[in-house]
Amino acid sequence: MFVDSKAQRKKKLEHFLHQEIAKVLQNILYFERGAENMRVTVMEVYASKDLRKVNVFLSTSLPEVFEVIRQKSGKIRHILAEQVNMRRIPELYFLPWKY
Template sequence: MAKFRMERVNEEIKKALSSCIQNDLKDSRITGLITVTRVETSQDFKNAKVYLSVFDKHKQEVFEVLKKSTGKMKRAISQNVKIRFVPEIDLKLDDSIEYSFHIDEILRKTNKED
């Protein structure tokens, strides 16, 4: 039962953060496509690892700006998710989507050669 609750909370936090990044963060340095790929909260819901995928030429700069905006993200969680504690946010850069595009391109090249 606890695992089901944690998954629900993770999804609600993911929705709140996605909405916050798309609608509330008004920094001109935040460009490109930003996706919250997954959220992993701790058992006590006091910490959350948030994995972001950033598609932009200046990916690292955009990620650093997002790291500085965690206060607004926490406020979005507190307003949209009904939990006792608002977790501390630890942003992580998720390169899995880019890696899958890279593998897909390699496979296409090998199929063209055959």
């Protein structure tokens, strides 16, 4: 029972982070100069067992989107920290979605 509740908690957190990261990315790309027309979709979010690291899988047609997002990863994490009530905001790793 205890293991199942931890897995459920992790799943809920992944779903919640998926939604929040998508909102933050949308705002970052909308206001970033030269990135207004860049579109990105958050496909999957996987948290590590200790919830300190999160892999965010993104789908986009433009490879330069990843460069913008990687440059802004600290800002993305900071904005996320302001919006989310968590003791520790996980380290975010943005990766391309493979079909």
